[in-house]
Amino acid sequence: xxxxxxxxxxxxxxPCYIDAFxxxxxxxxxxxxxxxxxxxxxxxDQTCCGQPMANSGCNKDAAAAEALFVKNFAKYDAxxxxxxxxxxxxxxxxxxxxxxxxxxxxxKNTYELVxxxxxxxxxxAFPWAEFPHKVGLHNSCGTLRALRTASMSELGEPFFSKPxxxxxxxxxxxxxxxxxxxxxxxFGGTFSVTEEAVSAKMGVDKVRDHHDAGAExxxxxxxSCMMHQQGCAERAGVxxxxxxxxxxxxxxxx
Amino acid sequence: MKVKPVNHARAAEAxxxxxxxxxxxxxxxxxxxxxxxxxxxxxxxxxELRTLASQIKEHTxxxxxxxxxxxxxxxKKNGIHVHWAADGAEHNRIVGEILEKHGAKSLIxxxxxxxxECNMREYxxxxxxxxxxxxxxxxxxxxxxxMPSHIVVPAVHKLTPDVAKLFAEHYHTDPxxxxxxxxxxxxxxxxxxxxxxxxxxxxxxNFVVAETGSFVVCTNEGNADLSATVPGLHIAxxxxxxxxxxxxxxxVFVRMLSRSALGSPITQYTTHFRGPQDGSEMHVVLVDNxxxxxxxxxxxxTSLKCIRCGACMNTCPVYRRSxxxxxxxxxxxxxxxxxxxxxxERKYSTLPFASTMNGSCxxxxxxxxxxxxxLYKWRRVLAxxxxxxxxxxxxMNMAGRLLGQPKLYRAAISGTETALGVLPRxxxxxxxxxxxxxxxxxxxxxxxxxxxxxxxxxxxxxxGEDA
Ligand code: SF4
Numbered sequence: 001x002x003x004x005x006x007x008x009x010x011x012x013x014x015p016c017y018i019d020a021f022x023x024x025x026x027x028x029x030x031x032x033x034x035x036x037x038x039x040x041x042x043x044x045d046q047t048c049c050g051q052p053m054a055n056s057g058c059n060k061d062a063a064a065a066e067a068l069f070v071k072n073f074a075k076y077d078a079x080x081x082x083x084x085x086x087x088x089x090x091x092x093x094x095x096x097x098x099x100x101x102x103x104x105x106x107x108k109n110t111y112e113l114v115x116x117x118x119x120x121x122x123x124x125a126f127p128w129a130e131f132p133h134k135v136g137l138h139n140s141c142g143t144l145r146a147l148r149t150a151s152m153s154e155l156g157e158p159f160f161s162k163p164x165x166x167x168x169x170x171x172x173x174x175x176x177x178x179x180x181x182x183x184x185x186x187f188g189g190t191f192s193v194t195e196e197a198v199s200a201k202m203g204v205d206k207v208r209d210h211h212d213a214g215a216e217x218x219x220x221x222x223x224s225c226m227m228h229q230q231g232c233a234e235r236a237g238v239x240x241x242x243x244x245x246x247x248x249x250x251x252x253x254x
Numbered sequence: 255m256k257v258k259p260v261n262h263a264r265a266a267e268a269x270x271x272x273x274x275x276x277x278x279x280x281x282x283x284x285x286x287x288x289x290x291x292x293x294x295x296x297x298x299x300x301x302e303l304r305t306l307a308s309q310i311k312e313h314t315x316x317x318x319x320x321x322x323x324x325x326x327x328x329x330k331k332n333g334i335h336v337h338w339a340a341d342g343a344e345h346n347r348i349v350g351e352i353l354e355k356h357g358a359k360s361l362i363x364x365x366x367x368x369x370x371e372c373n374m375r376e377y378x379x380x381x382x383x384x385x386x387x388x389x390x391x392x393x394x395x396x397x398x399x400x401m402p403s404h405i406v407v408p409a410v411h412k413l414t415p416d417v418a419k420l421f422a423e424h425y426h427t428d429p430x431x432x433x434x435x436x437x438x439x440x441x442x443x444x445x446x447x448x449x450x451x452x453x454x455x456x457x458x459x460n461f462v463v464a465e466t467g468s469f470v471v472c473t474n475e476g477n478a479d480l481s482a483t484v485p486g487l488h489i490a491x492x493x494x495x496x497x498x499x500x501x502x503x504x505x506v507f508v509r510m511l512s513r514s515a516l517g518s519p520i521t522q523y524t525t526h527f528r529g530p531q532d533g534s535e536m537h538v539v540l541v542d543n544x545x546x547x548x549x550x551x552x553x554x555x556t557s558l559k560c561i562r563c564g565a566c567m568n569t570c571p572v573y574r575r576s577x578x579x580x581x582x583x584x585x586x587x588x589x590x591x592x593x594x595x596x597x598x599e600r601k602y603s604t605l606p607f608a609s610t611m612n613g614s615c616x617x618x619x620x621x622x623x624x625x626x627x628x629l630y631k632w633r634r635v636l637a638x639x640x641x642x643x644x645x646x647x648x649x650m651n652m653a654g655r656l657l658g659q660p661k662l663y664r665a666a667i668s669g670t671e672t673a674l675g676v677l678p679r680x681x682x683x684x685x686x687x688x689x690x691x692x693x694x695x696x697x698x699x700x701x702x703x704x705x706x707x708x709x710x711x712x713x714x715x716x717x718g719e720d721a
Contacts, residue, residue, distance in 0.1 A: 018703060021697075042704075042707050042711070044708070048657040052653060057632075057637030061653070062653060065653070068657070141611070145614070145626075154618045180284070183535050186572075186609030188609070188611065191609070193687075193688045194607060194688075198263070198267075198575050202575060203693065
């Protein structure tokens with residue numbers, strides 16, 4: 001088994017839009033963690049982490065979802081999710097409910113998939129993975145600037161990228177470099193509907209940037225960004241495909 | 255009557271429809287951001303400078319009354335007349351009185367956001383004072399009767415043909431000659447006589463130094479120097495948050511200002527005003543206009559550290575695609591979105607939502623203002639103060655209840671039929687409708703992850719049991 005050989009009891013959180021529209025991403029995350037020797041459970045009563053309400057300012061309305069989240073996940077060593085923005089919410093903003101020991105345990109042990117693989121399991125190989133395509137990596141703002149899984153262009157810090165570290169272990173993969181690698185794609189949760197015009201313009205600019213750089217696929221740890229980008233690409237006729245990083249690491253070939 | 259909130263989304267949509275303007279705006283500001291990055295790479299101590307700048311400003315703000323008094327005492331020693339204005343109206347009255355005392359009928363001024371805040375031109379002009387902006391961009395905006403759309407490059411949303419048309423109207427130049435050189439020349443020809451004949455001059459101030467009682471103005475056109483020195487009467491409007499304790503502190507701020515703003519090492523002119531020239535008068539008006547109120551706001555007081563470099567606007571992907579005028583306020587972009595609501599909570603209640611909270615603004619800010627955290631906090635404050643649109647509040651409330659109940663939630667996402675039974679149709683539809691305007695919806699799938707899991711994991715684990 002590649003990595004540290006740690007075995008943990010993991011609660012898998014699959015956000016609503018992955019559950020409903022991108023089940024493949026959920027399946028890939030589960031299978032990948034299992035391949036890496038983890039004991040994974042998906043609590044059936046899960047709904048949402050509370051982020052949409054909290055980000056809209058309606059923090060009180062997030063309380064029920066947050067309480068349910070804790071009820072579902074308190075018993076696990078680690079809570080892993082294929083979504084940077086949800087992980088960011090749980091870690092950094094999850095305060096609509098009283099901060100009990102249980103809540104603190106959940107917040108402290110919540111991981112976005114890439115950081116879990118990179119920092120906790122320290123996976124050093126994905127022998128089953130091969131992806132013979134040129135990809136453009138999209139770091140969501142949640143993973144980039146909140147979870148800090150990659151260096152940020154504004155700070156001029158030495159280059160690092162946890163998702164890139166993982167992807168370079170995949171056979172046959174190559175990378176395209178867009179002109180504005182860190183620019184937000186414009187999803188922004190409810191922003192995508194309340195500021196529809198700006199959101200869609202940012203989205204189409206983003207997918208064009210990747211396409212012009214020669215990317216066949218946009219790969220990301222955040223499905224929500226890709227759902228938006230895919231919608232923009234399809235409407236504007238930009239021929240580019242989308243895949244979650246979990247699927248590539250789990251061995252998807254296309 | 256209650257004021258209406260600014261409709262940023264609608265103004266932005268109109269801005270986006272005009273492709274040539276939009277593309278230029280986005281590329282021009284992105285170029286400034288890249289030049290700023292280059293400057294940062296050339297200074298290995300950049301992050302340290304940001305920390306220092308932030309600490310100096312926080313220290314000054316925490317001891318503002320003392321430093322203001324120190325400045326006042328020293329400025330008076332230098333022969334400067336010092337005035338205090340609690341708000342915009344008082345500022346305008348003070349300026350009006352100074353002008354009246356001198357019988358001044360024409361005022362030339364360099365760029366000052368504070369005078370925009372105070373609506374000074376609107377106050378002075380009906381009283382018979384002709385106010386002429388001398389900064390090129392600001393003058394263009396004045397001629398077009400528009401607010402500045404950017405705090406550093408006020409007319410950045412315009413293309414040269416727009417300026418050519420505007421100048422033709424006012425200066426009777428060739429409307430088809432949009433060569434930047436000749437446009438600048440027309441402005442020069444039109445402005446020089448006004449400057450030479452002006453009765454009074456006005457500037458803002460980028461930094462106000464307590465220990466010397468002096469202030470510093472940074473420009474690239476030299477127009478502030480002309481405005482200040484030609485007429486023999488110089489009035490400077492200074493926001494009280496512009497203070498720094500010592501001259502030495504400028505070594506931090508002057509190094510960062512233009513690098514952050516335009517990606518140039520320093521502005522062409524950095525002028526220290528220490529007192530009146532022989533035979534002339536110098537006045538400073540120290541303006542509060544909501545600043546001390548802001549200083550008392552626990553989550554938002556650090557916004558007063560702002561040195562108005564505009565870097566947060568240049569990097570902001572939303573600002574670049576919506577244009578400064580869409581914010582409907584004196585201050586636009588990320589910094590505008592966190593300070594405008596302190597002027598009028600209802601009117602600017604929409605601005606903290608005109609952001610994806612991507613955080614790039616926070617990273618470029620030379621004084622380390624946590625802009626995107628403040629945007630997040632403003633959203634909460636506005637929701638608590640009932641400044642959110644009804645539909646949004648209702649949808650969030652319903653969503654919150656739905657997401658707290660697993661059974662109801664399952665029913666809602668397993669099929670549209672059930673979802674509509676659960677969520678009132680109008681809310682769901684009004685809310686999600688805009689998605690499809692310029693975007694496709696996600697493709698439907700045969701099976702949710704939830705149901706796949708039950709089938710493929712639970713059935714194999716616990717035989718026959720359907721959870
Ligand atoms: S908030 Fe920061 S980045 Fe924005 S204008 Fe002010 S100092 Fe510059």
